[in-house]
Amino acid sequence: MNTLQVENIRKTFRLSKKQRKIEQTDLKKKVAVDDVSFTANPGEIFGLLGPNGAGKTTALRCIATLIKPDQGDVYVGDYSVLKESSEVRKNIAFLTNELKLEDHFTPNYLYRYFSRLHGVDETVIEERKERLFKRFGIDRFAEVKVADLSTGMKQKISLAISLVHDPNFIVFDEPTNGLDVLTAKTVTDYLVEMREQGKTVILSTHILSVVEKLCDRVGIIIDGKLKAYDTLENVKKQSSDGELETLFFDFVKESLGEDHA
Template sequence: MIQVNGLKKSFKLSKKQMMENGNKDKFKVAVKGIDFQVHDNEIFGLIGPNGAGKTTTMRCLATLINPTEGSVNVNGFDGASEGEAVRRELAFLTNELKLDTHFTPEYTTKFFGRLHGLEENVIEERMNHLFDYFGVTPFKFTKIADLSTGMKQKLSIVVSLIHDPQVIIFDEPTNGLDIITARAVTEYLKELKQRGKTIIISTHMMHVAEKLCDRIAVIMDGEIKAIGSLDDIYKLTGKDNLDDAFFKLYDISGGQQHV
Protein backbone atom coordinates (compact mmCIF):
# COMPACT_ATOMS: atom_id res chain seq x y z
CA MET A 1 0.00 0.00 0.00
CA ILE A 2 1.07 3.56 -0.65
CA GLN A 3 0.25 6.35 1.81
CA VAL A 4 0.79 10.00 0.90
CA ASN A 5 0.27 12.65 3.57
CA GLY A 6 0.52 16.41 3.07
CA LEU A 7 2.82 16.06 0.06
CA LYS A 8 4.19 19.42 -1.02
CA LYS A 9 6.98 20.17 -3.48
CA SER A 10 8.46 23.55 -4.34
CA PHE A 11 11.15 24.38 -6.87
CA LYS A 12 13.43 27.39 -6.74
CA LEU A 13 13.05 29.64 -9.76
CA SER A 14 15.96 31.12 -11.64
CA LYS A 15 16.15 34.88 -12.08
CA LYS A 16 15.25 34.41 -15.74
CA GLN A 17 12.15 32.41 -14.83
CA MET A 18 11.11 35.04 -12.31
CA MET A 19 11.46 37.78 -14.92
CA GLU A 20 9.64 35.80 -17.60
CA ASN A 21 6.71 35.07 -15.29
CA GLY A 22 6.65 38.54 -13.78
CA ASN A 23 6.84 36.74 -10.45
CA LYS A 24 8.58 38.11 -7.38
CA ASP A 25 8.39 34.77 -5.58
CA LYS A 26 11.58 32.74 -5.56
CA PHE A 27 9.77 29.40 -5.55
CA LYS A 28 7.14 27.66 -7.63
CA VAL A 29 4.88 25.31 -5.70
CA ALA A 30 4.27 22.32 -7.98
CA VAL A 31 2.37 20.17 -5.47
CA LYS A 32 0.35 21.85 -2.73
CA GLY A 33 -0.06 19.45 0.16
CA ILE A 34 -1.99 16.48 -1.23
CA ASP A 35 -3.18 13.30 0.50
CA PHE A 36 -4.17 9.91 -0.92
CA GLN A 37 -3.82 6.15 -0.49
CA VAL A 38 -3.26 3.43 -3.07
CA HIS A 39 -4.25 -0.09 -2.05
CA ASP A 40 -2.86 -3.47 -3.02
CA ASN A 41 -4.48 -5.05 -6.09
CA GLU A 42 -5.58 -1.63 -7.36
CA ILE A 43 -4.88 0.60 -10.34
CA PHE A 44 -4.94 4.20 -9.17
CA GLY A 45 -4.93 7.05 -11.68
CA LEU A 46 -3.63 10.59 -11.42
CA ILE A 47 -5.25 12.61 -14.18
CA GLY A 48 -4.76 16.23 -15.04
CA PRO A 49 -3.38 18.63 -17.64
CA ASN A 50 0.32 19.08 -18.31
CA GLY A 51 1.93 20.99 -15.46
CA ALA A 52 -0.70 19.92 -12.93
CA GLY A 53 1.81 18.18 -10.64
CA LYS A 54 1.33 14.56 -11.71
CA THR A 55 4.94 13.82 -12.64
CA THR A 56 6.31 15.68 -9.62
CA THR A 57 4.08 13.61 -7.35
CA MET A 58 5.22 10.37 -8.94
CA ARG A 59 8.87 11.32 -8.69
CA CYS A 60 8.39 11.93 -4.99
CA LEU A 61 6.76 8.51 -4.66
CA ALA A 62 9.72 6.91 -6.45
CA THR A 63 12.18 8.84 -4.18
CA LEU A 64 13.77 10.49 -7.22
CA ILE A 65 13.15 13.85 -5.58
CA ASN A 66 12.46 14.72 -1.96
CA PRO A 67 9.22 16.42 -0.89
CA THR A 68 9.46 19.91 0.52
CA GLU A 69 6.90 18.89 3.14
CA GLY A 70 4.82 15.83 3.92
CA SER A 71 5.56 12.13 3.76
CA VAL A 72 5.42 9.13 1.43
CA ASN A 73 5.19 5.55 2.68
CA VAL A 74 5.48 2.56 0.32
CA ASN A 75 4.67 -0.89 1.71
CA GLY A 76 5.71 0.20 5.18
CA PHE A 77 8.91 1.98 4.12
CA ASP A 78 9.35 5.71 4.59
CA GLY A 79 10.41 7.51 1.43
CA ALA A 80 12.65 10.00 3.23
CA SER A 81 14.58 7.69 5.58
CA GLU A 82 14.30 4.35 3.74
CA GLY A 83 14.66 5.38 0.12
CA GLU A 84 16.70 2.35 -0.93
CA ALA A 85 14.09 -0.04 0.48
CA VAL A 86 11.34 1.89 -1.32
CA ARG A 87 13.20 1.65 -4.64
CA ARG A 88 13.50 -2.12 -4.23
CA GLU A 89 9.73 -2.30 -3.95
CA LEU A 90 8.84 -0.44 -7.10
CA ALA A 91 9.24 0.14 -10.81
CA PHE A 92 9.14 3.69 -12.14
CA LEU A 93 8.67 4.28 -15.84
CA THR A 94 8.76 7.69 -17.45
CA ASN A 95 9.03 8.81 -21.05
CA GLU A 96 12.30 10.42 -20.03
CA LEU A 97 13.93 7.03 -19.45
CA LYS A 98 16.88 6.92 -21.83
CA LEU A 99 18.48 3.59 -22.72
CA ASP A 100 21.99 3.42 -24.15
CA THR A 101 21.43 3.04 -27.88
CA HIS A 102 24.74 1.21 -28.44
CA PHE A 103 23.52 -1.87 -26.59
CA THR A 104 20.96 -4.56 -27.41
CA PRO A 105 17.71 -5.33 -25.55
CA GLU A 106 19.19 -8.56 -24.18
CA TYR A 107 22.35 -6.91 -22.86
CA THR A 108 20.43 -3.98 -21.39
CA THR A 109 17.84 -6.13 -19.64
CA LYS A 110 20.44 -8.44 -18.14
CA PHE A 111 22.44 -5.42 -16.98
CA PHE A 112 19.47 -4.01 -15.06
CA GLY A 113 18.58 -7.43 -13.70
CA ARG A 114 22.08 -7.73 -12.24
CA LEU A 115 21.80 -4.23 -10.77
CA HIS A 116 18.78 -5.52 -8.86
CA GLY A 117 20.83 -8.43 -7.57
CA LEU A 118 18.92 -11.13 -9.43
CA GLU A 119 20.38 -14.56 -10.14
CA GLU A 120 21.23 -15.25 -13.79
CA ASN A 121 18.57 -17.96 -14.16
CA VAL A 122 15.92 -15.62 -12.73
CA ILE A 123 16.94 -12.85 -15.11
CA GLU A 124 16.78 -15.24 -18.05
CA GLU A 125 13.33 -16.53 -17.09
CA ARG A 126 11.81 -13.10 -16.50
CA MET A 127 13.47 -11.58 -19.55
CA ASN A 128 12.17 -14.32 -21.85
CA HIS A 129 8.64 -13.99 -20.47
CA LEU A 130 8.57 -10.20 -20.89
CA PHE A 131 10.28 -10.29 -24.29
CA ASP A 132 7.73 -12.81 -25.56
CA TYR A 133 4.78 -10.87 -24.15
CA PHE A 134 5.81 -7.54 -25.64
CA GLY A 135 7.20 -8.90 -28.88
CA VAL A 136 10.80 -7.94 -28.17
CA THR A 137 12.23 -11.42 -28.77
CA PRO A 138 12.86 -10.99 -32.54
CA PHE A 139 14.87 -7.83 -31.76
CA LYS A 140 16.78 -9.03 -28.69
CA PHE A 141 20.15 -8.76 -30.50
CA THR A 142 19.32 -5.53 -32.41
CA LYS A 143 20.98 -2.31 -31.31
CA ILE A 144 18.52 -0.10 -29.47
CA ALA A 145 19.38 2.72 -31.88
CA ASP A 146 17.75 0.70 -34.66
CA LEU A 147 14.50 -0.05 -32.81
CA SER A 148 11.21 1.73 -33.48
CA THR A 149 9.82 4.18 -30.92
CA GLY A 150 7.19 1.66 -29.84
CA MET A 151 9.76 -1.10 -29.40
CA LYS A 152 11.98 1.19 -27.33
CA GLN A 153 9.01 1.95 -25.09
CA LYS A 154 8.23 -1.74 -24.69
CA LEU A 155 11.88 -2.42 -23.83
CA SER A 156 11.73 0.36 -21.23
CA ILE A 157 8.77 -1.43 -19.65
CA VAL A 158 10.67 -4.74 -19.66
CA VAL A 159 13.67 -3.10 -17.99
CA SER A 160 11.42 -1.47 -15.38
CA LEU A 161 9.68 -4.75 -14.51
CA ILE A 162 12.61 -7.18 -14.67
CA HIS A 163 12.86 -7.41 -10.86
CA ASP A 164 9.12 -8.21 -10.51
CA PRO A 165 8.34 -5.25 -8.21
CA GLN A 166 5.27 -5.10 -5.99
CA VAL A 167 4.57 -1.45 -6.81
CA ILE A 168 4.43 -0.13 -10.38
CA ILE A 169 4.46 3.62 -11.10
CA PHE A 170 3.98 4.53 -14.76
CA ASP A 171 4.00 8.14 -15.92
CA GLU A 172 1.93 8.38 -19.13
CA PRO A 173 2.36 4.67 -19.99
CA THR A 174 0.75 4.87 -23.44
CA ASN A 175 1.89 8.33 -24.49
CA GLY A 176 3.27 8.33 -28.04
CA LEU A 177 2.56 4.64 -28.63
CA ASP A 178 0.75 3.16 -31.59
CA ILE A 179 -2.62 1.54 -30.90
CA ILE A 180 -1.25 -2.02 -30.86
CA THR A 181 1.58 -1.24 -28.45
CA ALA A 182 -0.74 0.80 -26.23
CA ARG A 183 -3.14 -2.13 -26.03
CA ALA A 184 -0.32 -4.49 -25.03
CA VAL A 185 0.71 -2.14 -22.24
CA THR A 186 -2.80 -1.67 -20.83
CA GLU A 187 -3.51 -5.40 -20.93
CA TYR A 188 -0.29 -6.14 -19.07
CA LEU A 189 -1.18 -3.59 -16.39
CA LYS A 190 -4.46 -5.45 -15.90
CA GLU A 191 -2.52 -8.71 -15.58
CA LEU A 192 -0.25 -7.15 -12.96
CA LYS A 193 -3.30 -6.03 -10.99
CA GLN A 194 -4.66 -9.58 -11.06
CA ARG A 195 -1.36 -10.69 -9.57
CA GLY A 196 -1.95 -8.37 -6.61
CA LYS A 197 0.36 -5.53 -7.60
CA THR A 198 -0.11 -1.91 -6.53
CA ILE A 199 -0.22 0.29 -9.63
CA ILE A 200 -0.25 4.06 -10.14
CA ILE A 201 -0.51 5.63 -13.56
CA SER A 202 -0.64 9.25 -14.58
CA THR A 203 -2.34 10.27 -17.78
CA HIS A 204 -4.15 13.09 -19.52
CA MET A 205 -5.92 10.56 -21.76
CA MET A 206 -9.36 10.08 -20.23
CA HIS A 207 -10.20 6.87 -22.10
CA VAL A 208 -7.09 5.20 -20.68
CA ALA A 209 -8.07 6.18 -17.14
CA GLU A 210 -11.67 5.01 -17.65
CA LYS A 211 -10.51 1.67 -18.97
CA LEU A 212 -7.86 0.91 -16.37
CA CYS A 213 -8.41 2.69 -13.08
CA ASP A 214 -10.27 1.48 -10.01
CA ARG A 215 -9.97 4.91 -8.43
CA ILE A 216 -8.89 8.29 -9.75
CA ALA A 217 -7.54 11.53 -8.35
CA VAL A 218 -8.09 14.61 -10.48
CA ILE A 219 -5.17 16.97 -9.94
CA MET A 220 -5.07 20.56 -11.14
CA ASP A 221 -2.54 23.26 -10.28
CA GLY A 222 -0.92 21.01 -7.69
CA GLU A 223 -4.16 20.24 -5.83
CA ILE A 224 -6.46 17.23 -5.83
CA LYS A 225 -9.90 18.44 -6.83
CA ALA A 226 -11.68 15.11 -6.53
CA ILE A 227 -10.79 11.54 -5.62
CA GLY A 228 -12.81 8.34 -5.81
CA SER A 229 -14.14 5.70 -8.17
CA LEU A 230 -15.43 6.59 -11.61
CA ASP A 231 -18.99 6.42 -10.29
CA ASP A 232 -18.02 8.74 -7.45
CA ILE A 233 -16.54 11.26 -9.87
CA TYR A 234 -19.60 11.06 -12.11
CA LYS A 235 -21.92 11.58 -9.14
CA LEU A 236 -19.95 14.59 -7.93
CA THR A 237 -19.93 16.31 -11.32
CA GLY A 238 -23.30 15.17 -12.66
CA LYS A 239 -21.63 13.78 -15.76
CA ASP A 240 -21.61 10.28 -17.25
CA ASN A 241 -18.08 10.18 -18.70
CA LEU A 242 -14.67 11.16 -17.44
CA ASP A 243 -13.93 13.66 -20.19
CA ASP A 244 -16.97 15.80 -19.33
CA ALA A 245 -16.44 15.28 -15.60
CA PHE A 246 -12.86 16.48 -15.86
CA PHE A 247 -13.84 19.73 -17.55
CA LYS A 248 -16.63 20.27 -15.06
CA LEU A 249 -14.03 20.12 -12.28
CA TYR A 250 -12.29 23.12 -13.79
CA ASP A 251 -15.18 25.12 -12.34
CA ILE A 252 -14.86 23.63 -8.86
CA SER A 253 -12.85 25.82 -6.52
CA GLY A 254 -11.26 24.95 -3.20
CA GLY A 255 -9.24 21.96 -2.12
CA GLN A 256 -9.58 18.20 -2.36
CA GLN A 257 -13.08 16.76 -2.43
CA HIS A 258 -13.45 13.25 -1.07
CA VAL A 259 -16.40 11.61 -2.82
Protein backbone atom coordinates in the same frame (compact mmCIF):
# COMPACT_ATOMS: atom_id res chain seq x y z
CA MET B 1 1.29 -4.93 3.33
CA ASN B 2 1.29 -3.75 -0.29
CA THR B 3 -0.50 -0.44 0.11
CA LEU B 4 1.09 2.71 -1.22
CA GLN B 5 0.30 5.72 0.90
CA VAL B 6 1.03 9.28 -0.10
CA GLU B 7 0.78 11.49 2.96
CA ASN B 8 0.48 15.25 2.60
CA ILE B 9 3.38 15.69 0.25
CA ARG B 10 4.40 19.13 -0.89
CA LYS B 11 7.13 19.92 -3.38
CA THR B 12 8.31 23.35 -4.45
CA PHE B 13 10.83 24.29 -7.10
CA ARG B 14 12.85 27.43 -7.41
CA LEU B 15 12.10 29.16 -10.70
CA SER B 16 14.99 30.51 -12.72
CA LYS B 17 14.64 33.89 -14.45
CA LYS B 18 14.04 32.11 -17.73
CA GLN B 19 11.35 29.86 -16.22
CA ARG B 20 9.66 32.90 -14.63
CA LYS B 21 9.53 34.55 -18.03
CA ILE B 22 8.04 31.45 -19.65
CA GLU B 23 5.46 31.00 -16.90
CA GLN B 24 4.81 34.77 -16.83
CA THR B 25 5.12 35.03 -13.07
CA ASP B 26 7.12 37.06 -10.59
CA LEU B 27 7.10 34.27 -8.03
CA LYS B 28 10.52 32.81 -7.33
CA LYS B 29 9.11 29.48 -6.25
CA LYS B 30 6.53 27.22 -7.78
CA VAL B 31 4.50 24.79 -5.72
CA ALA B 32 4.40 21.73 -7.98
CA VAL B 33 2.62 19.45 -5.51
CA ASP B 34 0.59 20.99 -2.73
CA ASP B 35 -0.43 18.84 0.23
CA VAL B 36 -1.38 15.79 -1.79
CA SER B 37 -2.51 12.58 -0.09
CA PHE B 38 -3.89 9.38 -1.53
CA THR B 39 -3.71 5.64 -1.10
CA ALA B 40 -3.26 2.99 -3.77
CA ASN B 41 -4.25 -0.54 -2.81
CA PRO B 42 -3.05 -3.92 -4.00
CA GLY B 43 -5.09 -5.39 -6.83
CA GLU B 44 -6.24 -2.04 -8.14
CA ILE B 45 -5.18 0.58 -10.62
CA PHE B 46 -5.11 4.05 -9.17
CA GLY B 47 -5.29 6.78 -11.79
CA LEU B 48 -3.75 10.20 -11.27
CA LEU B 49 -5.50 12.41 -13.77
CA GLY B 50 -4.46 15.95 -14.57
CA PRO B 51 -3.53 18.30 -17.39
CA ASN B 52 0.08 18.86 -18.40
CA GLY B 53 2.04 20.63 -15.71
CA ALA B 54 -0.48 19.77 -12.97
CA GLY B 55 2.14 18.05 -10.81
CA LYS B 56 1.51 14.39 -11.70
CA THR B 57 5.10 13.61 -12.69
CA THR B 58 6.49 15.46 -9.67
CA ALA B 59 4.25 13.44 -7.34
CA LEU B 60 5.31 10.19 -9.00
CA ARG B 61 8.99 11.17 -8.87
CA CYS B 62 8.59 11.67 -5.13
CA ILE B 63 7.08 8.16 -4.88
CA ALA B 64 9.94 6.70 -6.94
CA THR B 65 12.55 8.39 -4.65
CA LEU B 66 14.09 10.39 -7.48
CA ILE B 67 13.25 13.58 -5.60
CA LYS B 68 12.36 14.20 -1.97
CA PRO B 69 9.13 15.91 -0.91
CA ASP B 70 9.69 19.13 1.08
CA GLN B 71 7.07 17.95 3.52
CA GLY B 72 4.99 14.82 4.06
CA ASP B 73 6.09 11.30 3.25
CA VAL B 74 5.26 8.38 1.02
CA TYR B 75 5.03 4.83 2.30
CA VAL B 76 5.64 2.16 -0.27
CA GLY B 77 4.48 -0.87 1.66
CA ASP B 78 6.24 -0.46 4.97
CA TYR B 79 9.04 1.71 3.68
CA SER B 80 9.30 5.49 3.80
CA VAL B 81 10.72 7.22 0.72
CA LEU B 82 12.53 9.65 3.00
CA LYS B 83 14.13 7.17 5.37
CA GLU B 84 14.37 3.91 3.44
CA SER B 85 14.70 5.00 -0.17
CA SER B 86 16.87 2.04 -1.12
CA GLU B 87 14.23 -0.43 0.14
CA VAL B 88 11.56 1.48 -1.76
CA ARG B 89 13.56 1.19 -4.97
CA LYS B 90 13.81 -2.57 -4.47
CA ASN B 91 10.02 -2.84 -4.52
CA ILE B 92 8.92 -0.35 -7.13
CA ALA B 93 8.82 -0.11 -10.90
CA PHE B 94 8.92 3.40 -12.26
CA LEU B 95 8.32 4.21 -15.89
CA THR B 96 8.40 7.73 -17.23
CA ASN B 97 9.39 9.39 -20.48
CA GLU B 98 12.18 11.18 -18.70
CA LEU B 99 14.03 7.94 -18.02
CA LYS B 100 15.88 6.77 -21.10
CA LEU B 101 17.96 3.77 -22.00
CA GLU B 102 21.46 4.06 -23.39
CA ASP B 103 21.26 3.91 -27.17
CA HIS B 104 24.51 2.01 -27.58
CA PHE B 105 23.33 -1.19 -25.84
CA THR B 106 21.00 -3.99 -26.87
CA PRO B 107 17.81 -4.89 -24.96
CA ASN B 108 19.50 -8.14 -23.87
CA TYR B 109 22.48 -6.30 -22.38
CA LEU B 110 20.40 -3.63 -20.66
CA TYR B 111 17.94 -6.16 -19.23
CA ARG B 112 20.77 -8.17 -17.67
CA TYR B 113 22.55 -5.02 -16.47
CA PHE B 114 19.53 -3.64 -14.62
CA SER B 115 18.58 -7.09 -13.31
CA ARG B 116 22.02 -7.42 -11.72
CA LEU B 117 21.76 -3.95 -10.21
CA HIS B 118 18.45 -5.07 -8.70
CA GLY B 119 20.20 -8.16 -7.32
CA VAL B 120 18.16 -10.68 -9.33
CA ASP B 121 19.58 -14.24 -9.55
CA GLU B 122 21.23 -15.13 -12.85
CA THR B 123 18.83 -18.04 -13.54
CA VAL B 124 15.81 -15.89 -12.75
CA ILE B 125 17.15 -13.13 -15.01
CA GLU B 126 17.10 -15.35 -18.10
CA GLU B 127 13.77 -17.00 -17.33
CA ARG B 128 12.03 -13.66 -16.62
CA LYS B 129 13.68 -11.95 -19.59
CA GLU B 130 12.42 -14.62 -21.94
CA ARG B 131 8.90 -14.25 -20.61
CA LEU B 132 8.79 -10.45 -20.67
CA PHE B 133 10.51 -10.12 -24.05
CA LYS B 134 8.06 -12.60 -25.54
CA ARG B 135 5.10 -10.87 -23.91
CA PHE B 136 6.07 -7.48 -25.42
CA GLY B 137 7.44 -8.78 -28.70
CA ILE B 138 10.96 -7.65 -27.91
CA ASP B 139 12.51 -11.11 -28.44
CA ARG B 140 13.08 -10.52 -32.17
CA PHE B 141 14.94 -7.29 -31.42
CA ALA B 142 16.84 -8.51 -28.37
CA GLU B 143 20.22 -8.09 -30.07
CA VAL B 144 19.48 -4.83 -31.91
CA LYS B 145 20.94 -1.65 -30.45
CA VAL B 146 18.32 0.54 -28.77
CA ALA B 147 19.35 3.40 -31.07
CA ASP B 148 18.09 1.45 -34.07
CA LEU B 149 14.64 0.66 -32.62
CA SER B 150 11.31 2.48 -33.03
CA THR B 151 9.85 4.72 -30.29
CA GLY B 152 7.21 2.12 -29.50
CA MET B 153 9.78 -0.66 -29.16
CA LYS B 154 11.97 1.53 -26.96
CA GLN B 155 8.97 2.15 -24.70
CA LYS B 156 8.27 -1.58 -24.48
CA ILE B 157 11.91 -2.25 -23.60
CA SER B 158 11.77 0.45 -20.90
CA LEU B 159 8.65 -1.24 -19.59
CA ALA B 160 10.25 -4.68 -19.50
CA ILE B 161 13.37 -3.28 -17.83
CA SER B 162 11.32 -1.48 -15.19
CA LEU B 163 9.93 -4.88 -14.25
CA VAL B 164 13.20 -6.86 -14.03
CA HIS B 165 12.81 -7.32 -10.27
CA ASP B 166 9.10 -8.27 -10.39
CA PRO B 167 8.07 -5.46 -8.03
CA ASN B 168 4.83 -5.26 -6.11
CA PHE B 169 4.36 -1.57 -6.81
CA ILE B 170 4.05 -0.29 -10.35
CA VAL B 171 4.19 3.45 -11.00
CA PHE B 172 3.75 4.40 -14.65
CA ASP B 173 3.80 8.01 -15.76
CA GLU B 174 1.85 8.52 -18.98
CA PRO B 175 2.91 5.12 -20.30
CA THR B 176 0.93 5.29 -23.54
CA ASN B 177 2.10 8.77 -24.56
CA GLY B 178 3.29 8.91 -28.14
CA LEU B 179 2.57 5.24 -28.77
CA ASP B 180 0.54 3.81 -31.62
CA VAL B 181 -2.77 2.11 -30.79
CA LEU B 182 -1.32 -1.40 -30.88
CA THR B 183 1.63 -0.65 -28.60
CA ALA B 184 -0.61 1.36 -26.26
CA LYS B 185 -2.94 -1.63 -26.00
CA THR B 186 -0.04 -3.95 -25.13
CA VAL B 187 0.85 -1.61 -22.28
CA THR B 188 -2.70 -1.18 -20.95
CA ASP B 189 -3.38 -4.92 -21.22
CA TYR B 190 -0.28 -5.58 -19.15
CA LEU B 191 -1.41 -3.10 -16.49
CA VAL B 192 -4.67 -5.02 -16.19
CA GLU B 193 -2.71 -8.25 -15.93
CA MET B 194 -0.64 -6.82 -13.09
CA ARG B 195 -3.76 -5.71 -11.28
CA GLU B 196 -5.03 -9.27 -11.57
CA GLN B 197 -1.78 -10.48 -10.05
CA GLY B 198 -2.53 -8.34 -7.01
CA LYS B 199 0.05 -5.63 -7.64
CA THR B 200 -0.47 -2.03 -6.62
CA VAL B 201 -0.59 0.05 -9.79
CA ILE B 202 -0.48 3.82 -10.06
CA LEU B 203 -0.99 5.32 -13.46
CA SER B 204 -0.74 8.98 -14.34
CA THR B 205 -2.38 10.29 -17.47
CA HIS B 206 -4.15 13.23 -19.04
CA ILE B 207 -6.22 10.93 -21.26
CA LEU B 208 -9.69 10.56 -19.77
CA SER B 209 -10.54 7.42 -21.74
CA VAL B 210 -7.56 5.59 -20.26
CA VAL B 211 -8.77 6.40 -16.75
CA GLU B 212 -12.33 5.34 -17.49
CA LYS B 213 -11.21 2.11 -19.07
CA LEU B 214 -8.56 1.04 -16.57
CA CYS B 215 -8.74 2.74 -13.20
CA ASP B 216 -10.57 1.53 -10.13
CA ARG B 217 -9.98 4.67 -8.19
CA VAL B 218 -8.92 8.07 -9.35
CA GLY B 219 -7.40 11.31 -8.11
CA ILE B 220 -7.75 14.51 -10.14
CA ILE B 221 -4.80 16.83 -9.69
CA ILE B 222 -4.91 20.42 -10.87
CA ASP B 223 -2.19 22.99 -10.13
CA GLY B 224 -0.57 20.65 -7.65
CA LYS B 225 -3.75 20.17 -5.60
CA LEU B 226 -5.81 17.02 -5.41
CA LYS B 227 -9.31 18.24 -6.36
CA ALA B 228 -11.11 14.88 -6.28
CA TYR B 229 -10.14 11.50 -4.94
CA ASP B 230 -12.38 8.47 -4.78
CA THR B 231 -13.53 5.43 -6.72
CA LEU B 232 -14.10 6.20 -10.38
CA GLU B 233 -17.83 5.78 -9.85
CA ASN B 234 -17.99 8.21 -6.93
CA VAL B 235 -15.79 10.77 -8.66
CA LYS B 236 -18.11 10.69 -11.65
CA LYS B 237 -21.06 11.32 -9.32
CA GLN B 238 -19.52 14.69 -8.38
CA SER B 239 -20.08 15.83 -11.94
CA SER B 240 -23.33 17.57 -12.99
CA ASP B 241 -23.93 15.02 -15.74
CA GLY B 242 -22.14 12.02 -14.28
CA GLU B 243 -19.33 12.32 -16.81
CA LEU B 244 -15.69 12.39 -15.80
CA GLU B 245 -14.91 14.71 -18.68
CA THR B 246 -17.36 17.38 -17.43
CA LEU B 247 -15.93 17.27 -13.94
CA PHE B 248 -12.38 17.45 -15.23
CA PHE B 249 -13.07 20.49 -17.38
CA ASP B 250 -14.98 22.16 -14.54
CA PHE B 251 -11.88 21.84 -12.38
CA VAL B 252 -9.66 23.17 -15.15
CA LYS B 253 -12.02 26.14 -15.71
CA GLU B 254 -12.12 26.79 -11.98
CA SER B 255 -8.35 26.79 -11.85
CA LEU B 256 -8.09 29.19 -14.81
CA GLY B 257 -10.64 31.45 -13.10
CA GLU B 258 -8.54 31.45 -9.92
CA ASP B 259 -5.49 32.35 -11.94
CA HIS B 260 -7.24 35.27 -13.59
CA ALA B 261 -8.90 36.48 -10.41
